[in-house]
Amino acid sequence: MSMTDVLAAADIKNAVGAFAAADSFNHKKFFELVGLKKKSVxxxxxxxxxxDQDRSGFIEEDELKLVLKGFTPDGRALSDKETKTLLAAGDKDGDGKIGVDEFTTLVAES
Known part of the structure; x- marks a missing residue:
């Protein structure tokens, strides 16, 4: 399965493009632009x-760093600061990674 099976390619391109500059990533705005906020659970x-590239059941910090690349190969890697901010926003139980329920909550809160 690819992102374009779930989200529109044009929305992905626009959302990733909106955060092309370093240290500009805002997960709330991104989830809205990419159309994820309007999707079902x-x-x-x-x-x-x-x-979750390694299929561990969690999105760890190294996978978060590549979150934009997860949507499109043209995406940039997040900076360490952006990655830590995203992890802090999504990691509700403090275990240093984001589980599927934490991710759905993160998107819903956006």
Whole structure:
């Protein structure tokens, strides 16, 4: 499964392009622009599983750093600061990673 199975290619391109500059990433705005906020919980979980590259059941810090690349190969890597901010926003139980329920909550809160 790819992101374009869940989200529109044009929305992905626009959302990733909006945060092309370093230290500009805002997850709330990104999830809105990419169309994820309007999707069902099942679709949000599909996106989670695409981003969970190692299939561990969690999105760890190294996977978060590449979150934009998870949506499109043209995406940039997040800076360390952006990665830590995203992790802090999503990691509700403090275990240093984002589980599927934490991810759906993060998207819903956006």
């Amino acid at each position: 099942d679709d949000v979980k599909k996106v989670f599983h695409i981003l």
